[in-house]
Amino acid sequence: MAAATLLFPLLGAAPSDARGSDHGLQSAFTSAAARYHVPPSVLLGVSYLQSRWDTHAGAPSVTGGYGPMHLTDARTALAESASHHGDGSEDARGDGARAALHPKVKPPKTSEIPARLRTLPKAAELTGLSRARLRMDPAANVAGGAALLAAAQKELGAPMSSDPADWYGAVARFSGADDTATAAAYANDVYAVLRTGQERRTDAGQLVALAAQPGLSPDTGQLRRAGLRTPEAGETECPPTVSCEWIPAPHEEFGDGDYGNHDLGDRPAAQDIDYIVIHDTEGAWEGVLTMVQDPTYVSWQYTLRSTDGHIAQHVKAKDVAWHAGNWYINSKSIGLEHEGFLARPDAWYTEAMYRSSARLVAYLAKEHDIPLDRQHILGHDTVPGPTASTVRGMHTDPGPYWDWRHYFELLGRPIEPSAGPNGGLVTIRPDYATNRPEYTGCVSAGQACADHGSSAVRLYSGPGESYPLIKDVGLGSEPTKGVNDLASRVSTGQQYAVAGQDGDWTAIWYLGQKAWFRNPQQSPTAVHASGDVVTPKDGLESVPVYGRAYPESAAYPADVPAQAVSALPYTLPAGQRYAVGGQVPGEYYYAVDFDEGSHRVVVGKDLYYEIQFGHRVAFVRAADVNVMASGS
Known part of the structure; x- marks a missing residue:
């Protein structure tokens, strides 16, 4: 109670400060670090690895974690059914040579919620703050994270040092992992952030910075005292x-x-x-x-x-x-x-x-x-x-809502311009945080989803939002803004051939149509690129598009049933161009029996090009198309 009494004055003005001023959240980190004797850089580094300092307006993560410190209170998280592959009509195996597989979802057995999903209640005990406040108040949430780090440091018998190098064990424990390998990987990531430093504006408009400490070398030996299991x-x-x-x-x-x-x-x-x-x-x-x-x-x-x-x-x-x-x-x-x-x-x-x-x-x-x-x-x-x-x-x-732009930065392949305005291709690259197209159906059909950053950009049949959305004939329905409707949507990192420009609007070739997206010069949603494209060979009005690159029937041996080279309900018309992902041979893996001795890989003479055709990739036969440079 004494600790709680001391903490309440510290946080009294924090909610408005943390959301209203440019540096309110930064100040919350500084104050919480001082109150719990945690190095500010350690608190900032842990929070960055959890949330990149975003608050998500108090909404929980996929595992019931809240706020910039991702304090978890996942009493309902484990009640979710794992229905991804058991929902809908998709056959996960996707092989016509075997009966379609539609597995039934079996609800998981309920068990005690693990400690890694109950850090918010523990933070409430340590700080005396309510769970509701720890969820919704960013400054309180940061204080809860600081309290957890301080408690972990004390449990390890480590000093309340001002040197970040002395907090490796506490950082590892903060991960919630019950094994040394996961805890170490987590702590190593935090210290990598501390060495490189970070600065970004959060989803609440807060500017938060962490200065680089390139020479920082933590005491990794602390992990041996953490009492965690060694995984196999x-x-x-x-x-x-x-x-x-x-x-x-x-x-x-x-x-x-x-x-x-x-x-x-x-x-x-x-x-x-x-x-x-x-x-x-x-x-x-x-x-x-x-x-x-x-x-x-x-x-x-x-x-x-x-x-x-x-x-x-x-x-x-x-x-x-x-x-x-x-x-x-x-x-x-x-x-x-x-x-x-x-x-x-x-x-x-x-x-x-x-x-x-x-x-x-x-x-x-x-x-x-x-x-x-x-x-x-x-x-x-x-x-x-x-x-x-x-x-x-x-x-x-x-x-x-998957952040492809950030993901490719982490892959070491940031999405950058690769050509000038005459490159002939564009790579979709909106700013995730500020790109907020409207979606519906997250909660119930037709109901608007929460306003949120997105990796996707919407397509129209003309240069303006008054035009109809682009239609996907393969779906057989009118396009909507539904969160699961891919008919009129492109995604970060995808490349398309430029088909026109009208003011702030760019046209691309998409599903056999000219599709438009808003691409203002001052805040572009795509960058210029170049590469190979395909177009139908001279004299062909259009060519078929395929969802798989299977061999011609003559390539199959007598004991392997030939698979149909069946086209999708689309065509690639003359005069249109599509970005090439590479050339592949026609190939089929025959595996319909448990005995792997009967399995065969059939490779044909027909070659295919993978292309970015719509939101999904597709294939065209090499014999049907010409390949050329996008800017030609």
Whole structure:
């Protein structure tokens, strides 16, 4: 009570200061650090890794974390059903040679909420502040984080030093991780932030700065006194800069000769791995892990936890997981599930998870020679339907609230201009925080979603918002502003050929149409680029577009059923150009039995080009198109 009495005067004016003045939040960090004898840089560094100092207007993260310190109070987080792959009509396996797989969602077993999801109640005990205030008042939230760090330092028997190097153990404990590898990876990230420094304006308009300390070398030996378990890395395929554990998905037979939940393979010896697919889980960590260990469910290679960036690997890179809804993409990709929810704008992802994911993707891309661009680092929402009948049922995660621009900065491939105004291409790159298109359907159909930053830009049939939205004929319905409606939407990092300019509006070729988006010169939503594009060969009015690059029928051996080379309900008309992602051979992985001895990789003579056709990527036959430089 004495501590609480001392703290209340400190925070009395903080709510208005933290939201109204330019430096109110910075002052809150300074005050809280002084009150709890925590180095200000440590408090700022931990908060940056949790939230990048954003407040999210008091809304909880995907794991029930609040405020700039991401104090967790996730009493309802674990009640969410992991329904991502069991919802809707998409067949996660996406292979017509086998019966469609629509797994039933089994609600996860409820258990005690782990300590990492109950840090806000502990902060309330330490500060005497109410839980409501810790959720909604940014200054109180910062004070709660400082109190937790100070308590962790005392529990470790470490001095209340002013030297940031002496706080490594407390920072590791703040992560909430119960194992040394995750806690160390988290603490290492915080100290990396301290060494480089940061400065940014938050979502509440606050300017917050952390000065660089390039020579800072923490006492990592403190972690040995933290009382955490040592995890078994097992058979994981992860870089040493992340925390990774092996939680295998079962490759088992069940029922009437059926099996799941992935296929054994021999990649990259038998097939190249060309893509990494970014998903969100639509469920909480514990429930998702239960699902992926069910042989009757589906699978993916990795799951990432939001609170601290911890990674679980389930399927080897050599094997084919069932995750993307398109067998061609599945057989040539690695799938990453991120703990989160598409249609909850303020159910935000932590910086810890973004960084962990970027390190994993950069590692996998280097291992398998995968280009770090949006035609190879796919969202699940950019995977094409394999056939015309599947287009409507394809999934739409991670959705418009995944911060692709920041993600590619973390990958070491920031989205920058690569040409002048005559380059012929544009790369979509809005400012995430200020780009706030209207969406509906996050809570209920037709109801407006919360106003929020977005990676996506809306497309119109003319140079102005009075024109109708661009229509996707494959969806068979009128376009809407629904959060799951991809008909008239482009996303950060995607590249398109320029089709025209009218004042502040730029036209691109999109789904066989001229589509317009607002792109003012003073605040552009795209940057100039150049590269290869395809257009139909001379004399052709249009060419078919495909959702998979399958071989011609003559390429199949007698014991492997030939798969149809079926076009999508789109065409690429003469005179239009589309950005090329690369050339690939026609290829099909035949794997419909549990016995891997019957599996075959069929490679044809037909070649395809991957293109950015609409919101999703697609393929065209090389024999149908000419390739040229975008600026020609």
